[in-house]
Amino acid sequence: MPGSLLGTQVRRVEDHELLVGRGTFVDNHRVEGLAHAVFVRSPVAHARISGVDTTVAAAAPGVLGVFTSAELGTAPLPSFAEVNAACGRAALAVGTVRYVGDPVALVVAETRAQAVDAAELVDVDYDELAVVADVESALAAEAPLQFEEVGSNVATARYDGDRSDPFAGADRVVRARLVNQRIAVAPIEPNAILVEPGDGSLTVHVSTQQPHMSRDLLARATGIDVEAVRVVAPHVGGAFGGKAGVGPDHGAVALAAIALGRPVAWAETRSEAMLSMQGRGQVQYAELGVTDDGTITGLRLRVLGECGAYAGFGGALAVGPTYLMAQGPYEIPELRFDAVAVMTNTAPVGAFRGAGRPEAAAALERILDVAARELGLPPEEIRRRNLIAPDAFPYATSTGATYDNGEYVAALDEALRIADVDAARAEQQRRRDAGEVRQLGIGIATYVEITGFGGSEYGSVHLHEDGSATVMAGTSAHGQGHATSFSMLVSDRLGIPLERITYRQSDTQAVRTGGGTGGSRSLQLGGNAVRQAADEVHDRAVAIAAQLLEADPGDVELDEAGFRVAGVPGDALPWTAVVAHAREHDLELDSDTDFTQDGATFPFGAHVAIVEVDTETGRVRPLRHVAVDDCGRILNPLLVAGQQHGGAVQGISQALWEEMVYDERGTPLTSSFADYAMPTAADTITLEVSSTETPTPANPLGAKGIGESATVGSTPAVQNAVVDALAHLGVRHVDLPCTPERVWQAIADPHRDPWREPPARFDALASAAAGTDPEVIEA
Incomplete structure (x- = not known):
């Protein structure tokens, strides 16, 4: 089609409402009878909870309920990524707090100010325990354990059983201990959720990257049938991996809303967000073998991944994506990679842009x-x-x-x-x-x-009687420009102007399925799904237009003006006529499809x-x-x-x-x-x-x-x-x-050696956690 938009610099269509202050974020949303939640969080990094007195807080003005694990449950909630089943998190701390900021109680009141005031009245007795705050110290034999039943602070590990020498043939081996420090995800908008309980149902507005995953996790957390849970992600003020699915804090708010039988909202403070969304966090021991002409002979990497408390899944990125991409763009004949995901008394670590x-x-x-x-x-x-x-x-x-x-x-x-x-x-x-x-x-x-990581994604194109179109996809934008790019694909294929195309996303009631956004998957999966749907609409529309034009479908062309027979002068048949004919005769025109990418x-x-x-x-x-x-x-x-x-x-x-x-x-x-x-x-x-x-x-x-x-x-x-x-x-x-x-x-101190050996127990703990005996490997 002449005048294709693809490959051109089309300005973003989704920015206008944000620029003029018409954004619809979770914390802007209000419903009748809305109550507000505030968490009571631990001021210490590691302690037994010897008592929680909520009596005074419960009697404070406007307070509707004060909840602890006794009310919301002690079982671990389902999570976005489970590193170790023995280290799960309940909605609120059960018996022990494991990092500064660990939620101990939840106060719900008529106003946020009342909830904040009442939270100050919750009296928690802490019996402090020994603390370990860095991953290298956490591997020491005397380090305090986060979960005694695990037997160490290693949540999971990867231990390379290949004992081939990565330095055979090397003229030199260079070594360095490298720190990839923990950083705050720090989106403009912290976490936020608003839960409306119904009669056996939930309607949830939440700032998330994956609405459908959030729906499934909330359904499992609350015991409500997944079909009765609706999740809507309105505008999301940034995420960068930190808003993957939903977490225990979201689950706690949902459980409290159900218990009270009324809508409850929670929005993080900035300080809470700094503790709830952290990424990166690795200590890497790298050794590279090279010949004198610069040819790589082999690489050995030993990595400590920071889990933080409760086996935060960010620590396991070391054994997953970091391992998978350890070879980079280079020919590396021999590569040995060992990694452990280490728990400490710090905030749980998750994903951040690139995730490993x-x-x-x-x-x-x-x-x-x-x-x-x-x-x-x-x-x-x-x-x-x-x-x-x-x-x-x-x-x-x-x-x-x-x-x-x-x-x-x-x-x-x-x-x-x-x-x-x-x-x-x-x-x-x-x-x-x-x-x-x-x-x-x-x-x-x-x-x-x-x-991308392969898999399937949903795409849909629906035509309206006035010749406009609605596009839907199972991905979930929070600033990337999906409305622009997906509309460009539809406009290019169907000749419908961009301003006549509406993009709809992030509502599990309207969009039947979706993987959300993460791993840079949106265009290659969601975009291809939308393009596939547009192709199907195009072919069906051409067939209908051929009937109306009394022509062979192979002779029908589609351009910005509409459908016409190639080489035949005259006015083009507009989309409105094709849509009207399809509706009148119950002909299939719209497309609701799934695209699958292998790998x-x-x-x-x-x-x-x-x-x-x-x-x-x-x-x-x-x-x-x-x-x-x-x-x-x-x-x-x-x-x-x-x-x-x-x-x-x-x-x-x-x-x-x-x-x-x-x-x-x-x-x-x-x-x-x-x-x-x-x-x-x-x-x-x-x-x-x-x-x-x-x-x-x-x-x-x-x-x-x-x-x-x-x-x-x-x-x-x-x-x-x-x-x-x-x-x-x-x-x-x-x-x-x-x-x-x-x-x-x-x-x-310019001549300081950048190398330092990994902790003494690294190999033993890595092999044990990976289910491998190093002595057997040596044999």
Whole structure:
């Protein structure tokens, strides 16, 4: 069809109502008789609950109910991802609190102010217990156990039974202990839920990435039939993985609403959100074998994943996505990977943009730079010598992934070209020769990541009598631009103007099924489902138009004006006539379909970061950031660039500023924006983003994911740039985040060895948790 929208920069259609203040968020929603909930949370990281007195609180003005685990139940609630069944969470703490912020009681009152006041009156007696707040200490034999029945603080593990030597044939082995710090997800909107109980039913408005999963989890938590639970996700003010399904706090509110028989709403404070949504959190021990010419012989990774309390599933990302993507875009003949998910007295850890894949890339890209420095090679050269060649695809990795396709060297070369690395290095040398205080660093990262993960998604196109259309999909947007992209697909196929297309999502009563949003799956699954539905509508409409035009369907064309017979002059038959005929004669026209993709897709790219480091103060200032990300076929360059901008800023921020910090007692020191280094517009820079296009054969659109890609590539590029700026001083490594203090300390002690052995009990605990005896393996 002439004038196709696909591949053009179409401005987002969903932004107007947000810009003019017409957004509909959970906390804006009001219903008759609405009550408000406030949690009473533990001020200590680990303690037995010896008593809870709710008498005074229950008698306070406006209070409708005060609930503890005695009222809401002691059984673990169903969760988004269960790491270890022995470490489940009930709606409220049962007998023991395991982190600062653990919910002990729930107060429901007529107003939020009354609930807040009453919550202060709940009297909880805590008998404090020993605390362990970091993953390395949690593996010690004397460490306090989070769940004594587990027998250790290891929730789950992966232990590699392959004892082949990854360093056979290596001329050198480089080693580094790397920290991928825990960070706050920090969406604009914290968690929020409003529950309306009915006669054996629930209507729930909730800020979530997966409405259908949320419905299923709430149905299981409450015992209400899933068909009687309706979940609606209105506008969602950001999620980044932190709003996957629903959690115990949501379940507690739902149970309280049912007990009271009236609607109850809960919206987190910012401090609560800082504790409820945390991601990343790994300590990685990386060892890389290389020959003198820079060829990789093998890689060994041992990883501690931070679960936090209650076996938060974020810790298990180490044994899942981090393991799966540990090979990155490189030929690595031998790879050995062991990991443990470790519980501590800190907030449970979940997903954050990329969920385990950025952690894998950060480890690999950092140890590659360590090797390049050891060999005297430019960092791009060691990558170029080991990147998987384009003719090797589909490529099966040693961790079980099958990469669809890739042009890894092309992305690297494009990033180097845009950044003009040779000129940057000339300026770097000038500053070094002049002994300037502000030194220049150039960092490089190449990556591949996994998106989509295969499976099915729902798509629907419904035509109306006035010639307009309604599109639905089972994904759930919270800023990515689904309404724009999916409407573009329908408009391109059916010739209906964008302004005549309505997008509907995130209501389980209207959308029959859906996987929601996560893992950058939306366009490759939801988009292909919508396109498949549009194809079906197109073919049915052409058949109907052929009857009306008394022509062969093969001769009927569809353009912006409507249907016409090829080569025959005259007015086109409008959509209104086709829809009216279909309705009058009960002909099938609309489409309600499911699209299935076999396997995942693998976006890739290269980033170049240029930073300036003040060697007197340790302050790092980003100067340029070049991102070349390949997400397959690009539907709308404007949407792709937006995802690149957001992802890169979050990745740069992890490299330089953000970190959730706990003291030795498990007390969070960064639980508000007054303490947590969240960047503002003044801290960021203009990003130079571009793309290469390598359409995947995995789906008809050729689309891969883009939502997480720039986060994967940006963090290691910036970290490598900081170390590069200080390399002439002898600095070999700076831990994330590269704060002024850490940079200053590295300058003061430039020859510090970046390597440290894993905890002594790592292998024994990993093998035991994975169900493997290391002595048997050795034999």
